[in-house]
Amino acid sequence: MNKTLLWVAIGILIADRASKEWAIVALKQQQTVIDLLPVLRFIYVENTGVAFGIFADNGDLVRWLLIALTLIITGVLFYYLRQTPHRGEKWACLLMLSGAVGNLVDRIALGYVVDFVDVYWGNYHWPAFNVADMAISAGGMLFALFLIKGMREQ
Numbered sequence: 001m002n003k004t005l006l007w008v009a010i011g012i013l014i015a016d017r018a019s020k021e022w023a024i025v026a027l028k029q030q031q032t033v034i035d036l037l038p039v040l041r042f043i044y045v046e047n048t049g050v051a052f053g054i055f056a057d058n059g060d061l062v063r064w065l066l067i068a069l070t071l072i073i074t075g076v077l078f079y080y081l082r083q084t085p086h087r088g089e090k091w092a093c094l095l096m097l098s099g100a101v102g103n104l105v106d107r108i109a110l111g112y113v114v115d116f117v118d119v120y121w122g123n124y125h126w127p128a129f130n131v132a133d134m135a136i137s138a139g140g141m142l143f144a145l146f147l148i149k150g151m152r153e154q
Contacts, residue, residue: 005081005090005091005094008094008098009094009097009098012095012098012099012102012131012132012135013098013101013102015131016098016099016102016130016131016132016135017102017105019116019130019131020106020114020116020130020131023042023044023114023116023130024044024114026042027042027043027044027116028044039119039120039121040117040118040119040120041118041120042116042117042118043116043118043128044114044116045114045115045116045118045128046110046112046113046114046115047112047113047114047115047127047128048062048063048111048112048113049062060111063107063111066107067104067107067108070100070103070104070107071104073100074097074100074101074104077093077096077097077100078093078097080093081093081094081097086146088142088146089143089146091139091142092139092140092142092143092146093139093143094139095135095136095138095139095142096135096136096139096140096143097139098132098135098139099131099132099133099134099135099136099137099139100132100136101132102130102131102132102135103130103132103133103136113130113132114130115127115128115129115130115133116128116130117129117130117134
């Protein structure tokens with residue numbers, strides 16, 4: 001892995017950790033919501049489930065299964081990152097890997113993932129998310145684009 005990829009991964013992890021610590025202090029401890037735009041606000045959420053809060057409140061068994069699954073996925077992503085010669089796929093894997101590690105740290109240390117970005121329209125809310133989730137989503141979309149491009153070239 002080249003130094004640029006490593007520094008980006010470290011930057012994502014630092015941004016994720018710092019933003020979650022900010023959310024704990026500014027939102028949880030102050031018991032507040034910060035409205036930014038008519039469709040965007042910061043609100044503190046403890047996500048014990050997976051994406052979109054699926055399997056939330058299912059206890060320690062689910063927590064440890066999610067930790068094990070994340071470790072497996074992280075291993076696969078790291079292996080693929082080191083094996084692929086394609087620069088764009090390396091970036092996609094790096095984004096997903098950094099996000100997965102960021103959320104894994106929360107799940108191991110806290111038992112849940114700290115989410116704080118709330119996007120909504122009227123009464124309809126997208127599930128709250130964080131910087132790690134943004135990295136995972138961006139990496140997944142980038143990877144999908146390379147898959148589609150590869151399929152078109154065949």
